[in-house]
Amino acid sequence: MQPSEQTPSPTPTQSSGQLAKFGLVVVVAALVTIAGLALLVSIFERKQEAKNPFFRVVELTDETEDPAIWGKNFPIQYDTYKRTVDQVRTRYGGSEALPRTPTAADPRSVVAQSKLEQDPRLKIMWAGYAFALDTREDRGHAYMLDDQTYTGRQARPQPGACLNCHASTYVAHKRAGQGDLLKGFELVNALPFAEARKLVKHPVTCIDCHDPATLALRITRPAFIEGIRHLKAAQGIKDYDVNRMATRQELRSFVCAQCHVEYYFAGERKRLTFPWHKGNKIEDILAYYDEAKFADWTHAETGAPVLKVQHPEFELWSQGIHARSGVACADCHMPYMRVGAYKVSDHHVRSPLLNINKACQTCHRWPERELEARAQLIQDRTYQMRNRALDALMDLINDIKTAKAAGRPEADLAAARSFHRKAQFYVDFIEAENSTGFHAPQEAMRILGEAIDFCRQGQMTLRQSPSPSPTPKQ
Secondary structure (H helix, E strand, O other), rough: OOOOOOOOOHHHHHHHHHHHHHHHHHHHHHHHHHHHHHHHHHHHHHHHHOOOOOOOOOOOOOHHHOOHHHHHOHHHHHHHHHHHHHOOOOOOOOOOOEEEEOOOOOOOEEEEHHHHHHHOHHHOOOOOOOOHHEEEEOHHHHHHHHHHHHHHHHOOOOOOHHHHOOOOHHHHHHHHHHOOHHHHHHHHHHHHHHHHHHHOOOOOHHOOOOOOOOEEEEEOOOHHHHHHHHHHOOOOOOOOOHHHEEEEEEEHHHHHOOOOOOOOOOOOOOEEEEOOOOOOOHHHHHHHHHHHHOOOOOOOOOOOOOOOOOHHHHHHHHOOOHOOOOOOOOHHHOOOOOOOOOEOOOOOOOOHHHHHHHHHOOOOOOOOHHHHHHHHHHHHHHHHHHHHHHOOOOOOHHHHHHHHHHHOHHHHHHHHHHHHHHHHHHHHHHHHOOOOOOOOOOHHHHHHHHHHHHHHHHHHHHHHHOOOOOOOOO
């Protein structure tokens, strides 16, 4: 019988190695545990932060119009809001800062480029109207009140209604109406601009879009409240109350559409009115103006009763793919951003082309250069067609002037002037809209194509045989 084999005892070196491995495992396990606990604590803290989206430092009321006071409760939003002082130009929008010498009449030390100097055809298109005196590239919200206050267009009488799109008017309207917003709106509209200007202090601020008690989005401009009610009625929805019936996503566009729209001043009281009674497509708006027999002025060179389009971003956007897909203005111009646990809208309102990562790539998974190139291709083509339409309009205006000088009968001139009115409205609709066609590319090209057609039809009426002159009475 062979002796049984015995397991050799571990040497001192092996024992120390095993202890080292065990110690390493314990240390790693401890580190993993600590890291896991730190992560859980961080998640817990972030969740607690998210439950309290702001710290109530001051009480906000329905009279708090100063954005700096709101900024004490909402410092992140206020910080981005203040950045609208930036002047950064894209290919077709924004403005570069041009220095100027301040004067007593105009204390601005920086202004935007003159569109009239960039394209003298605009002076001819607006001949006889205030926009032929001074029209500049649009700047950020920070400048909206000063740029309206000191524009050269003030050489012509301007009404208080202009403040609707250039100032924080909610508190001013309430005070003017002694608590009645609509009454105050109507009273301020009718004032001369210089008088109405004394009633406001700020460009658009927090209170124009937010309820101070709940922070919910709301509509404060009576003109939009009325305008959207008419638009919904034209679509078959009666008695539409925007603040009660609109969804939050709709309100994220509607708060912008309080100002970024076409409008006119109705009657002697200059009541600000959105012309959406028949719809908000361009032909609907023109049909409304024609039925109301409204014209902004008589063209100085042709005698045509013409219209000045303002800034119809909402109307053009409404015909585009983003609107049909449920994408709101704020999704692109005020995209969400993360600051710690907070998810907030970026109040640095600007072109999405200056913020492609947050404004575009949330939905479009393409490189930034690719997305920028796509947008600029749309804008390049729209701008080229805009130039052709402006050339066609210049041709029509020159032909009407020549016909007038040749003594053509009024009946012939009236037909040409009618086409001038249509063509000019269509060209100016795209010229005044600030996306250079991007908000609805196919609609923009359709509008410009029809503008060219109106111009050529107007020219054709003048190439026909002159109407016989009336026989003088014996």
